[in-house]
Amino acid sequence: MSTLRTGPHDVRLVEHFERLYLQHPPIDPRSVDFTVRRPRELQERYGAVLAYLARVELEVERNVLELDTVLPNAPDVDRIFYRDVWAPQEERHGVILDAVTVQIGERSAMPDLGSVSTKLKVLGVLGHLDTIQDLTPMLYYLTGMTTERSAVVAYNHLYDGLIALDETAVAETAIAPIRRQEPGHYAFYQLSARRLWSELSGWQRYLVRWLRSQSFAPVGANDERQKAAFGLVLNRLDIDQDLDGFAAQVIRAERELLWAHRQGLKVPSYVTRALREAVELAALDAPATLKSGHRGAFVARSAPRRHEQAPGRSTCWRSGRQKLWQVSSSSYEPTRSSCERSMAHRGEGHACNASGDATIPGRSSSGRFSTRSPS
Numbered sequence: 001m002s003t004l005r006t007g008p009h010d011v012r013l014v015e016h017f018e019r020l021y022l023q024h025p026p027i028d029p030r031s032v033d034f035t036v037r038r039p040r041e042l043q044e045r046y047g048a049v050l051a052y053l054a055r056v057e058l059e060v061e062r063n064v065l066e067l068d069t070v071l072p073n074a075p076d077v078d079r080i081f082y083r084d085v086w087a088p089q090e091e092r093h094g095v096i097l098d099a100v101t102v103q104i105g106e107r108s109a110m111p112d113l114g115s116v117s118t119k120l121k122v123l124g125v126l127g128h129l130d131t132i133q134d135l136t137p138m139l140y141y142l143t144g145m146t147t148e149r150s151a152v153v154a155y156n157h158l159y160d161g162l163i164a165l166d167e168t169a170v171a172e173t174a175i176a177p178i179r180r181q182e183p184g185h186y187a188f189y190q191l192s193a194r195r196l197w198s199e200l201s202g203w204q205r206y207l208v209r210w211l212r213s214q215s216f217a218p219v220g221a222n223d224e225r226q227k228a229a230f231g232l233v234l235n236r237l238d239i240d241q242d243l244d245g246f247a248a249q250v251i252r253a254e255r256e257l258l259w260a261h262r263q264g265l266k267v268p269s270y271v272t273r274a275l276r277e278a279v280e281l282a283a284l285d286a287p288a289t290l291k292s293g294h295r296g297a298f299v300a301r302s303a304p305r306r307h308e309q310a311p312g313r314s315t316c317w318r319s320g321r322q323k324l325w326q327v328s329s330s331s332y333e334p335t336r337s338s339c340e341r342s343m344a345h346r347g348e349g350h351a352c353n354a355s356g357d358a359t360i361p362g363r364s365s366s367g368r369f370s371t372r373s374p375s
């Protein structure tokens, strides 16, 4: 069976991510002003948020491995999007956010870059079966929609919070450019989800609803500790004061697609359940946070426990050894290894040019993408 979907939807998708790439190239960390006026206050207020977002953004590298696994028959447009447009942008978000967290005294992120779970591997094997091969892409699009919409809302809250703290340098040169790139990702997943949903049969839709209700989880929250950390993010951004409103925002497109027949349903229960669980776990985790010697806790809106790495050290997430960047008081100096890690290590077809930007397979000299698979 051909893996190349053709038709007007693909043209729109390809045009969409051409625009994403050309108008929103991966952010150059050298364009960011890392000046922080009051690092202690910023750490207490948003250290946990920045650390969580940095980890999740950096884990895009593992997400690409997962997608290669669970989408063995991925349409070419999807593969080019997630490998060559989405991942490079998200990775730079992570690099920048991690540099900010180090700047305020947090420890550098320790993202999980390589573990693809057995569950996903099984899903990948099942994805070869004709009868269910459309279900995994559908779940991927739904997850993408929720994740990207959550990111938009989170960055909006974070931006406003930083402005309120008078941390305008980071707000305007780091968070603002990052949040400008998230809606483009959301639009890609939404276009894809609407296209595929319209092609699914009744029983496939039923199965998607069931699988989604069983597998929904907040972005980056794969175990109890990470769920608690996510709950703390909601707390620090004041999102927990209106969880239902947040849930309605991030799930709107999914509700319209999957649950249109349930008139009056604003938020599927699996979403509110997951968000409430995260906030409750964060509240339960607060005494341990206090005991560990960190300032404040859940209610006092302080940082969560951090991982083991020494403050101020930035090391290669792949090897855990190689230094990638040096953060001075207001600047970012990428090293060659940073460039290599950021782009080239993802495999064939990626290369860094003199400015550290990536070249993209499947993109012609005219700057346009082809819908053929990267060779």
Ligand SMILES: [Fe+2]
Binding pocket: 057, 089, 090, 093, 151, 178, 182
């Ligand atoms: Fe991002």
Ligand SMILES: [Fe+2]
Binding pocket: 090, 148, 151, 181, 182, 185
């Ligand atoms: Fe994104």
